Amino acid sequence: MLELTVNGIKHQVDVVPEMPLLWVLRDELGITSPKYGCGIAQCGACTVQVDGLAVRSCQARIGDVTGKSVTTIEAVGEGKLHPVQEAWIEHQVPQCGYCQIGQMMQAISLLTLIPDPSDDEINQVMSGNLCRCGTYERIRAAIHTAAAKMGGA
Numbered sequence: 516m517l518e519l520t521v522n523g524i525k526h527q528v529d530v531v532p533e534m535p536l537l538w539v540l541r542d543e544l545g546i547t548s549p550k551y552g553c554g555i556a557q558c559g560a561c562t563v564q565v566d567g568l569a570v571r572s573c574q575a576r577i578g579d580v581t582g583k584s585v586t587t588i589e590a591v592g593e594g595k596l597h598p599v600q601e602a603w604i605e606h607q608v609p610q611c612g613y614c615q616i617g618q619m620m621q622a623i624s625l626l627t628l629i630p631d632p633s634d635d636e637i638n639q640v641m642s643g644n645l646c647r648c649g650t651y652e653r654i655r656a657a658i659h660t661a662a663a664k665m666g667g668a
Contacts, residue, residue: 517581521546522590532578536570537561539577540587548588548616552645559644562617563587569624571643588616591623598664599623602657610648618644622658630667632658 516527521544528543540546540563549572552560556571563572564586591597596604599622609615618641625632625640632640637655646654 517577519577519581519583519585521585522587523584528577530577532576532581534577535573536563536565536575536577536580536585537572540572540585546587546589550613550616552614552617557643557645558614559617559621560614562620562644564591564620564624567624567627569621586620588620591620597623599626599657599661601664602661605660606653606657608650608653608657610650614644614646618646618654622654622661625658626662626665626667630665631662632667 516529517532518525518527521540526544528539530539530543537549537551540549549563550560551573552558554573556574559571561571561573562569564570565575565580566583592600599619603619621641621644629636634655637658641654
């Protein structure tokens, strides 16, 4: 049995330590917000936070996150919308929406590390999150708006 904390709740799962965190979240715990995209950590659809940092859950092994705090989109606003979620709505970022959970989780991590990022910093940090609909301009604008809401700008 492996123990992990997801969204503030301790869970015990009977899986091999090599199992990807994504499968544990989706198949063992029923948390389906992180999406399977590519399976090789290149698209970002599966992004969650581990101890506050963005991590591609398709490649993070459960054995490596045991004892750490995993956060999914369900817990980022602590019962209300997070400023990043508010900004996403204001800028009407999603089209198909498939990548947007991973985009927001990456953006929250970015704003934690760099409270007032430049366009270049946003482009660099967000470059690992792919959007087939091409909403990158709206994503960047939403990140700037969220930074202002969080007091960074």
